[in-house]
Amino acid sequence: MSGPSTYVPKSALGRWFESRLPIMGLIHSSFVAYPTPRNLNYWWTFGGILSVMLMVQIITGIVLVMHYTPHVDYAFNSIELIMRDVNWGWMLRYTHANGASMFFVAVYIHMLRGLYYGSYKAPREVLWILGVIIYLLMMATGFMGYVLPWGQMSFWGATVITNLFSAIPLVGESITTWLWGGYSVDNPTLNRFFSLHYLLPFMIAGVVVLHVWALHVVGQNNPDGVEVKNVARDTLPFTPYATIKDGFAMICFMMFFAWWIFYVPNYLGHADNYIEANPLSTPAHIVPEWYYLPFYAILRAVPSKLGGVVAMFSAIIVLCFLPWLDTSKVRSAKYRPVYKVFFWLFVASAIGLGYLGAMPAEGGYVLASRLLAVYYFAFFLVVMPLLGLFETPRALPASIADSVLKNAHSAKA
Amino acid sequence: MLFIATGAVGAVAVGSVAWPLISQMNPDASTIAAGAPIDVDLSAIAEGAIVTVKWRGKPIFVRHRTPKEIKEAVEVPLSSLPDPQSDAQRVKKPEWLVVIGVCTHLGCIPLGHQGEYEGWFCPCHGSAYDTSGRIRKGPAPKNLEVPSYAFTSDTKLTIG
Numbered sequence: 310m311s312g313p314s315t316y317v318p319k320s321a322l323g324r325w326f327e328s329r330l331p332i333m334g335l336i337h338s339s340f341v342a343y344p345t346p347r348n349l350n351y352w353w354t355f356g357g358i359l360s361v362m363l364m365v366q367i368i369t370g371i372v373l374v375m376h377y378t379p380h381v382d383y384a385f386n387s388i389e390l391i392m393r394d395v396n397w398g399w400m401l402r403y404t405h406a407n408g409a410s411m412f413f414v415a416v417y418i419h420m421l422r423g424l425y426y427g428s429y430k431a432p433r434e435v436l437w438i439l440g441v442i443i444y445l446l447m448m449a450t451g452f453m454g455y456v457l458p459w460g461q462m463s464f465w466g467a468t469v470i471t472n473l474f475s476a477i478p479l480v481g482e483s484i485t486t487w488l489w490g491g492y493s494v495d496n497p498t499l500n501r502f503f504s505l506h507y508l509l510p511f512m513i514a515g516v517v518v519l520h521v522w523a524l525h526v527v528g529q530n531n532p533d534g535v536e537v538k539n540v541a542r543d544t545l546p547f548t549p550y551a552t553i554k555d556g557f558a559m560i561c562f563m564m565f566f567a568w569w570i571f572y573v574p575n576y577l578g579h580a581d582n583y584i585e586a587n588p589l590s591t592p593a594h595i596v597p598e599w600y601y602l603p604f605y606a607i608l609r610a611v612p613s614k615l616g617g618v619v620a621m622f623s624a625i626i627v628l629c630f631l632p633w634l635d636t637s638k639v640r641s642a643k644y645r646p647v648y649k650v651f652f653w654l655f656v657a658s659a660i661g662l663g664y665l666g667a668m669p670a671e672g673g674y675v676l677a678s679r680l681l682a683v684y685y686f687a688f689f690l691v692v693m694p695l696l697g698l699f700e701t702p703r704a705l706p707a708s709i710a711d712s713v714l715k716n717a718h719s720a721k722a
Numbered sequence: 723m724l725f726i727a728t729g730a731v732g733a734v735a736v737g738s739v740a741w742p743l744i745s746q747m748n749p750d751a752s753t754i755a756a757g758a759p760i761d762v763d764l765s766a767i768a769e770g771a772i773v774t775v776k777w778r779g780k781p782i783f784v785r786h787r788t789p790k791e792i793k794e795a796v797e798v799p800l801s802s803l804p805d806p807q808s809d810a811q812r813v814k815k816p817e818w819l820v821v822i823g824v825c826t827h828l829g830c831i832p833l834g835h836q837g838e839y840e841g842w843f844c845p846c847h848g849s850a851y852d853t854s855g856r857i858r859k860g861p862a863p864k865n866l867e868v869p870s871y872a873f874t875s876d877t878k879l880t881i882g
Contacts, residue, residue: 465830465846468828468829468830469828469829469830469846471829472827472828472829473828475829486748486749487744487747487748488747489749490747490748490749490750490753491749491753491778491779492749492753492757492778492779492780493778493779493780493824494779495753495779497749497750497753501747588776588779588780588781589774589776589781589831590831591830591831591844591845591846592845593845594845595830595845595846609847609861612861613861613863614826614827614828614861614862614863615863617861669848670847670848671848
């Protein structure tokens with residue numbers, strides 16, 4: 310998506326069309342001739358996997374809408390109708406519901422990849438921030454989608470999340486009423502969530518285009534974190550090398566995805582959501598979907614309503630500032646022995662918060678949430694700025710080619 | 723001059739188009755109409771019982787308090803409350819407590835006669851309320867809200 314295309318149409322018709330709309334040249338320079346660093350590992354295949362997941366969600370979503378009714382009296386039954394009566398409805402719905410989870414599995418791996426290899430550092434700041442925006446849109450989309458079946462978790466999840474806005478001083482109550490379109494979560498809320506749930510994936514697709522565009526301007530980062538110096542020596546063309554590798558990873562990921570759909574389709578959901586929404590009875594234990602649990606734990610770790618909400622949103626917003634919080638001149642954790650330790654502690658704290666988010670908010674769980682939440686923020690706000698000043702990185706390879714060829718050499722020896 | 727005029731008219735146009743788009747999300751006329759006052763028959767509520775009625779999509783708790791519960795609510799020193807309010811400020815007749823049954827933390831429905839203070843306990847994040855519906859413990863910042871209501875006769879309560 311950058312620079313003049315080297316594409317030369319082979320047919321007369323191709324030349325005629327290309328001189329009027331150079332789209333084949335754009336595709337060629339973006340996905341065929343595009344130079345990819347030759348040292349990329351499999352962690353770099355998740356961008357492609359995420360594109361496929363977005364397509365899966367949009368396609369299954371569009372067909373589910375053909376059978377779903379966004380009304381408080383019919384929504385729950387229309388889901389059961391999809392499950393029991395619609396041809397292949399059970400598979401389409403399970404694909405869509407588990408697809409959301411798989412989408413988040415892939416995005417978390419993709420984000421941690423960026424965090425480990427320093428992909429957010431200059432000149433990739435805008436690329437990274439666009440990614441954070443996609444992640445926020447994904448969270449909003451996932452949340453509203455979970456409300457649509459109108460089960461108990463749908464209703465009470467929507468109630469808790471929309472009430473987060475009531476923590477805003479002065480205008481909070483008016484904002485929640487405005488979000489609900491009533492005095493509580495009710496039919497107008499369901500209708501607007503449905504409308505926005507249909508809209509947001511297309512906004513995600515739009516930001517993905519910007520994300521890929523920004524990627525193709527600055528080029529991919531790579532496991533060694535050194536820039537491409539010589540295109541001929543350091544890179545390989547996207548097709549066939551990256552195409553085949555991405556394709557293989559996608560197939561493996563789809564097999565993992567299929568296992569959830571066909572063997573444990575309800576494992577990631579909650580039994581309470583098979584009970585129709587009842588505004589007069591809150592389930593004993595409200596838990597959000599697994600991909601929100603770490604943030605839910607941070608929300609509950611703070612003993613103040615506004616403080617908890619601020620902490621929860623800050624936990625995501627802080628990601629936007631990573632390019633400037635990390636002071637290290639070295640990108641990849643491969644050459645940062647101390648950062649590597651803190652990174653894995655961060656992964657452990659995020660998983661720990663996820664576990665605690667699913668536990669009741671009492672006693673030792675709250676204390677543990679507080680400790681891990683402190684580490685979560687300290688990693689970004691203390692460790693990252695200071696480590697760049699105190700850490701002695703290992704020597705970087707002179708180029709991507711040197712790194713790859715040295716490995717090949719030592720493997721032979 | 724033409725630039726300023728164009729800009730000014732453009733700004734008014736953007737504002738007047740944006741306002742309906744934002745305002746349409748507020749409660750519509752039918753929702754507001756459905757939020758009209760409702761009547762509750764008090765004669766059917768035994769002493770000690772809590773009756774839940776639905777008003778504006780939310781549960782309203784009507785609690786017929788026992789003398790012991792009233793005593794507990796009245797005798798708490800105000801300085802020990804996170805959101806200080808005397809019991810007298812929260813009720814019109816001591817035996818009847820009327821509150822909106824929505825936890826002021828994140829909107830769950832608290833469970834009656836439960837928790838440390840035997841008022842209400844919210845199962846979501848552990849807020850405990852006393853027999854006056856005041857927050858005593860947990861993350862909720864405020865007391866359970868008291869809706870506007872009136873005793874229209876000895877056995878009838880109108881909420882709203």
